[in-house]
Amino acid sequence: MDKSLQLIGRFTVIVFGYGCAVLAAGLFINILLVATISTLPGLIDSDLTYGASLGYTSGLLVATPFLAMIIGYFAFWPSVAIIAAGEYFRKRDSLYYTLCGLLTGLLLFFSAFQNDKKAAGEMMMLMSIAAAGIIGGFTYWLVAGRRTNTPSSKETPDNQ
Numbered sequence: 001m002d003k004s005l006q007l008i009g010r011f012t013v014i015v016f017g018y019g020c021a022v023l024a025a026g027l028f029i030n031i032l033l034v035a036t037i038s039t040l041p042g043l044i045d046s047d048l049t050y051g052a053s054l055g056y057t058s059g060l061l062v063a064t065p066f067l068a069m070i071i072g073y074f075a076f077w078p079s080v081a082i083i084a085a086g087e088y089f090r091k092r093d094s095l096y097y098t099l100c101g102l103l104t105g106l107l108l109f110f111s112a113f114q115n116d117k118k119a120a121g122e123m124m125m126l127m128s129i130a131a132a133g134i135i136g137g138f139t140y141w142l143v144a145g146r147r148t149n150t151p152s153s154k155e156t157p158d159n160q
Contacts, residue, residue: 014083017144021101022075025136026068030060032128071132074112078104086145094141101137105130 082100085091109129 021140022072024139101133105133
């Protein structure tokens with residue numbers, strides 16, 4: 001019974017970590033989108049009083065979960081494979097999750113965009129999606145990856 005409760009708890013932490021990772025990646029992509037329309041300096045410099053920047057801040061807060069849902073939808077199956085491998089091999093280091101996030105971002109980019117046209121905008125989008133994957137992987141590690149398959153207190157030998 002204790003082992004099944006540990007598995008349910010670990011599954012809950014994994015799902016919560018994945019949700020935090022896609023929210024962080026969605027926030028990063030959303031900030032990049034806001035920065036492309038040249039409103040980010042006004043958003044940072046303001047003290048969030050009622051004015052023009054309040055609309056951008058609330059728009060950023062509203063659009064981020066929707067962008068995170070899109071990212072979570074497309075990155076689900078690669079993330080399941082990465083998380084399962086990390087749990088099986090007991091990977092606890094941040095390098096594993098950030099590199100896997102980078103690979104997931106690259107995989108999603110190359111599966112979504114045709115490679116017949118090379119443009120500077122496409123390269124910028126590649127770097128943005130790869131950076132969002134790195135941020136998502138690191139966020140997952142912060143929330144759920146550091147305690148991957150840690151032994152319970154009953155399984156650890158006593159230091160006597």
